[in-house]
Amino acid sequence: MRLTDAECRARFAAARVAHLATAGADGAPRLVPVTFALVGEVIATAVDAKPKRTRQLRRLRDIAENPRVAVLADHYEEDWTRLWWVRADGEASVRHGEERGPYLAALVAKYPQYRQVSPDGPVILIRVDRWTGWAFRG
Structure with a gap:
């Protein structure tokens, strides 16, 4: 059953991991797992200190080329009566320095x-303009 915006926010905020979907000028979709915090209507995720091949991450280039993104949090169990998902659509920006x-x-x-x-890289801020969600309701 479809979730209200308030239900979406609550489930999303409580989730431990989400997946950030970006697409650059080439239109190719890219999806990466992220840690995040919901601050009002803004989702924040940071480039942290975990090992990466480069600090010039594709998601940062994608956002510079096309700021429209989606972020998905979900819950799966073998008991399908406990399934749910929430998607936040919005516009992303990248912040550096004290703005973070x-x-x-x-x-x-x-x-x-x-x-x-503490994360030492830039912070991606996603201003949510649409919440969509579903949960099993029997």
Whole structure:
């Protein structure tokens, strides 16, 4: 059954991982798992210190070329009466330096791992303009 915006926000905010979908000028879709925090109507995710081949991430280039993104959080269990998913559609921007402060604080509050090593890269902010969600309701 379709979820209300409030139900979508609540389920999304409580999720531990989501998947960020981007597409650059080439139109090719790309999907990556992300940690995130919901701050009002803004989803924040950061480039963190986990090992990566490069800091010039494709998702950052995609956002520069096409800021429209989607973020999906979901829950799966073998008991299908517990299934749900929430998608947030919006426009992304990339922030550096001090602009990241309140969003980094939200990420550190949500993920204990970030208390050890705080994200040191840019923060992607997604201003949500549409929530869509579904949950099993028997």
